[in-house]
Amino acid sequence: MTCVIGFDADDTLWHCETHFASAQEQFTKLLAPYGAELLPLARLMEIERHNMRTYGYGVKGFTLSMIETAVDITGGRISGHDIRNIIELGRNILDQPLEIIDGARTVLENLAGHRRLLLVTKGDLLDQEAKISRSGLADLFSVIEIVSEKDQPAYRRLFNRHGIEAERLVMVGNSLRSDILPVIALGGRGIHIPYRITAAHETAEDPGTAIKCESIREVPGLLDAMGA
Amino acid sequence: MTCVIGFDADDTLWHCETHFASAQEQFTKLLAPYGAELLPLARLMEIERHNMRTYGYGVKGFTLSMIETAVDITGGRISGHDIRNIIELGRNILDQPLEIIDGARTVLENLAGHRRLLLVTKGDLLDQEAKISRSGLADLFSVIEIVSEKDQPAYRRLFNRHGIEAERLVMVGNSLRSDILPVIALGGRGIHIPYRITAAHETAEDPGTAIKCESIREVPGLLDAMGA
Numbered sequence: 344m345t346c347v348i349g350f351d352a353d354d355t356l357w358h359c360e361t362h363f364a365s366a367q368e369q370f371t372k373l374l375a376p377y378g379a380e381l382l383p384l385a386r387l388m389e390i391e392r393h394n395m396r397t398y399g400y401g402v403k404g405f406t407l408s409m410i411e412t413a414v415d416i417t418g419g420r421i422s423g424h425d426i427r428n429i430i431e432l433g434r435n436i437l438d439q440p441l442e443i444i445d446g447a448r449t450v451l452e453n454l455a456g457h458r459r460l461l462l463v464t465k466g467d468l469l470d471q472e473a474k475i476s477r478s479g480l481a482d483l484f485s486v487i488e489i490v491s492e493k494d495q496p497a498y499r500r501l502f503n504r505h506g507i508e509a510e511r512l513v514m515v516g517n518s519l520r521s522d523i524l525p526v527i528a529l530g531g532r533g534i535h536i537p538y539r540i541t542a543a544h545e546t547a548e549d550p551g552t553a554i555k556c557e558s559i560r561e562v563p564g565l566l567d568a569m570g571a
Numbered sequence: 572m573t574c575v576i577g578f579d580a581d582d583t584l585w586h587c588e589t590h591f592a593s594a595q596e597q598f599t600k601l602l603a604p605y606g607a608e609l610l611p612l613a614r615l616m617e618i619e620r621h622n623m624r625t626y627g628y629g630v631k632g633f634t635l636s637m638i639e640t641a642v643d644i645t646g647g648r649i650s651g652h653d654i655r656n657i658i659e660l661g662r663n664i665l666d667q668p669l670e671i672i673d674g675a676r677t678v679l680e681n682l683a684g685h686r687r688l689l690l691v692t693k694g695d696l697l698d699q700e701a702k703i704s705r706s707g708l709a710d711l712f713s714v715i716e717i718v719s720e721k722d723q724p725a726y727r728r729l730f731n732r733h734g735i736e737a738e739r740l741v742m743v744g745n746s747l748r749s750d751i752l753p754v755i756a757l758g759g760r761g762i763h764i765p766y767r768i769t770a771a772h773e774t775a776e777d778p779g780t781a782i783k784c785e786s787i788r789e790v791p792g793l794l795d796a797m798g799a
Contacts, residue, residue, distance in 0.1 A: 423642040467695070
């Protein structure tokens with residue numbers, strides 16, 4: 344029976360977190376005139392974490408959290424003009440051209456010939472769909488799922504829905520917390536490719552059970568070595 | 572072969588648009604002190620329509636559009652305090668208890684025994700999942716799909732994915748534009764149950780090709796009459 348190779352999308356197949364990081368830098372600059380003592384990113388991280396429960400992942404929730412942070416740390420002094428600038432910071436993330444990670448296309452094209460490929464991503468539905476479509480990679484996957492959370496129950500539902508045995512799945516992704524640990528906990532395997540930035544809400548202790556590599560180009564060789 | 576009965580969720584199985592309408596009323600009141608001549612709802616509708624392309628449907632995009640409208644029509648004079656109030660208006664929609672539409676549960680329970688039921692809804696992923704889960708109705712459906720748009724291509728993808736023949740599908744919903752017309756265009760049938768409010772972006776000309784009724788309680792009888 345063929346193995347199923349699952350791929351995360353953001354920061355595994357295409358660049359994403361760099362756009363959030365750039366928005367955060369501009370957010371800090373925008374708030375600097377309101378007080379040098381303000382620590383916008385620390386407060387933003389708290390507010391984002393708190394809002395995650397209601398907003399989930401994605402650019403829209405991130406934008407709302409930036410606005411809330413700006414009102415909060417300026418004690419309401421933030422100007423309407425700057426609120427508009429913050430909305431634009433969020434919109435800029437959505438409008439970024441999609442930049443595929445080096446080697447990803449070749450690797451997927453090679454793997455798709457003799458393995459069943461799965462794409463599992465989380466975030467705003469429309470944004471994720473637009474990125475998948477713009478990537479031109481959609482046809483290489485036999486299953487594409489956009490989920491609101493990538494935890495054990497979410498993977499279990501996905502496995503049931505598509506008749507995937509965890510033992511035959513290798514999940515490839517940049518987030519230990521979302522791509523690797525829940526899959527290993529369900530009996531699958533993982534290949535971890537850290538991205539140069541990890542979002543605060545994606546950090547996790549590395550228990551050392553995942554295979555780690557530096558580039559997606561190493562994935563086919565690792566899969567062969569794993570017998571997957 | 573069994574017929575497939577598709578159901579829309581918001582304003583077909585549970586109340587939704589009333590919460591948006593209530594938020595809009597409060598939004599108007601909140602902006603009244605900035606100028607009696609302002610027409611916040613007309614401008615909000617324009618901005619929402621424009622933002623739909625990037626934000627898609629759902630409460631988060633609606634909240635961002637309210638904020639943008641408030642900055643715009645007050646010429647930037649909106650206070651930080653009121654920006655926070657607008658964020659809360661959005662959050663209140665997400666926190667509303669789910670209120671199932673009268674008769675929906677009984678009708679679904681009866682139909683589920685001898686027909687394949689499909690749930691197709693659009694909006695923010697996490698919000699829709701939370702509502703489906705809180706509804707306690709999920710187990711009655713053999714397929715649940717949350718999509719970013721309910722147009723012909725979206726229904727076609729859904730039919731292909733689940734092996735549904737359009738000719739054997741009857742779609743039940745409150746929106747002619749999203750639930751009924753695209754399904755009829757693909758060769759399916761529709762039962763239109765207008766809700767007491769229709770969102771501006773859901774309005775459509777009624778070509779008279781859909782069967783119309785006043786309550787979900789009429790659906791089983793109509794299906795029998797249709798031979799579905």
